[in-house]
Amino acid sequence: MIELRNVHKKFGRHVVLDGVNFSVATGETVALLGPSGSGKSVLLKHIIGLMRPDQGDVLVEGQSVAALPRKALAALRTKIGYAFQTGALFDSMTVFENIRLGISDDEQYRDRSFCAARVSECLQMVNLSDDVGRLMPAELSGGMRKRVGIARAIAGSPKYLLYDEPTSGLDPVNADAMDALIEELQKRLHATSIVVSHDVRGSFRIADRIALLHNGRIRAVGTAAEFMAAKDSVVREFLERDIEFAAHTEH
Amino acid sequence: MDSQITATTTAELPIPVNAARLVARPVLAALGHVGRLGMMVVELFRALPEWRAWVPRAVEQCQQVGYGSLFIVVMTAAFSGAVASLQAGYQFTGSIPLYLLGAVIAESVILELGPVMTGLLLAGRIGARYAAELGTMRVTEQVDALESLGRNPASHLLLPRVIAGMVMVPALVIAADATGIVAGWLVAKSSIHITNADFVYGTQHFFRTFDGWYSVIKAEAFGIVVTLIPCYVGYEAKEGAEGVGRATTTAVVSACVLILLLDMLLAKLLL
Numbered sequence: 001m002i003e004l005r006n007v008h009k010k011f012g013r014h015v016v017l018d019g020v021n022f023s024v025a026t027g028e029t030v031a032l033l034g035p036s037g038s039g040k041s042v043l044l045k046h047i048i049g050l051m052r053p054d055q056g057d058v059l060v061e062g063q064s065v066a067a068l069p070r071k072a073l074a075a076l077r078t079k080i081g082y083a084f085q086t087g088a089l090f091d092s093m094t095v096f097e098n099i100r101l102g103i104s105d106d107e108q109y110r111d112r113s114f115c116a117a118r119v120s121e122c123l124q125m126v127n128l129s130d131d132v133g134r135l136m137p138a139e140l141s142g143g144m145r146k147r148v149g150i151a152r153a154i155a156g157s158p159k160y161l162l163y164d165e166p167t168s169g170l171d172p173v174n175a176d177a178m179d180a181l182i183e184e185l186q187k188r189l190h191a192t193s194i195v196v197s198h199d200v201r202g203s204f205r206i207a208d209r210i211a212l213l214h215n216g217r218i219r220a221v222g223t224a225a226e227f228m229a230a231k232d233s234v235v236r237e238f239l240e241r242d243i244e245f246a247a248h249t250e251h
Numbered sequence: 252m253d254s255q256i257t258a259t260t261t262a263e264l265p266i267p268v269n270a271a272r273l274v275a276r277p278v279l280a281a282l283g284h285v286g287r288l289g290m291m292v293v294e295l296f297r298a299l300p301e302w303r304a305w306v307p308r309a310v311e312q313c314q315q316v317g318y319g320s321l322f323i324v325v326m327t328a329a330f331s332g333a334v335a336s337l338q339a340g341y342q343f344t345g346s347i348p349l350y351l352l353g354a355v356i357a358e359s360v361i362l363e364l365g366p367v368m369t370g371l372l373l374a375g376r377i378g379a380r381y382a383a384e385l386g387t388m389r390v391t392e393q394v395d396a397l398e399s400l401g402r403n404p405a406s407h408l409l410l411p412r413v414i415a416g417m418v419m420v421p422a423l424v425i426a427a428d429a430t431g432i433v434a435g436w437l438v439a440k441s442s443i444h445i446t447n448a449d450f451v452y453g454t455q456h457f458f459r460t461f462d463g464w465y466s467v468i469k470a471e472a473f474g475i476v477v478t479l480i481p482c483y484v485g486y487e488a489k490e491g492a493e494g495v496g497r498a499t500t501t502a503v504v505s506a507c508v509l510i511l512l513l514d515m516l517l518a519k520l521l522l
Binding site: 077084101106156 | 297303384387388391392393395396397398399400401402403
């Protein structure tokens, strides 16, 4: 389970998170929506301990992430797969080596044949061929980078998966394919997941619950049906803008 | 009432307060850097037991620092030795016995030219590279990605680079010293017409074993400076391409200044 209790974060005078209370049950997939710059990625980085809250607490499996000593934090991170917005692939390594680095067990990491099989399996899970393993990140398209980033995130068989804007920068066809991929991975891995996005339609498709981050706080949380029926003006405005835009582009 | 509160601007403050701020800000910033650099050094020591992570990467870095820099280091040393020989010949021919030129050339190369020229050269070649590499990794979230995988950036990124500097810079300085002396010798033979026997006698007569150690001690210190400072500056880079550019410049300038300061400090302490 992931739980955020009254999390505050500011950079200089700019308040990004202003008392976020939010939880994700084991095995659940939650889509975290919000406009660009609303602090969605900052919130994800708190969960994996890349940032510490100024105030409040982030709990993963009941452990306070900010209070964990170095080794315990590293151990916790091996249970969490983080797919970065741009992939954040190590550009001096091949795709194979990038994904291999995601294998968290040290003995398995040193076992070359295990690594070859696991990397191949992860590439297949994200619909890429084994040949891609030989390429350098600079040779990949934006969509492929995101897929390889996801393959690296799942290589260590994590219990938790955090996706940072998996469909941003993709064309509608590839965005749909990415949503389908996330849906398929959820079925196969049963990981507790948070998908940060500003794509309402995609979020409705993949998430059990949806949360809207607005002005540094969680404005609304609920199922897709509850969200669609919400009367809150901010939720309505956010949904209508995206759905109107989607309808417009479909025509 | 909030609306009635007016902000006090810096211009409205009394002059001594403004002056104090002008002094305090850079001092506090410098202390902040010293503190964070100190923390990084602590992290490097804590990463030492993770040898499975840093040893193979350190070997790769050694190859890049050592083999990759060998040509330019040897070439620079050869020209430095040759010029030292020509200038010594110009200054001293006729005024002192020729065999002393051997001592002047060898001692200037071993004590000063070899280590300092190599250090400054590597501050540009290796320092710029490390700051740019780590800065780019920082701003493109590759460092965050490494941490998110439960890996320690100190053992995977920083320690291999610093170890490479500590191992390879002294080796390069020894190569530079040898090349500089040989180049100086050859030029002295052709331009000042010093005999081999005179050159060797002069070199041996004034050479102390400590001179060689002094050169290696300086090289070791410069090896740490040209890797640790760029690693720190690159690791702390922010704000995209401009931040990486700024980090690279800062790393090279800081490493060069520190090399010159250390050069003087070590001369004062050890000679």
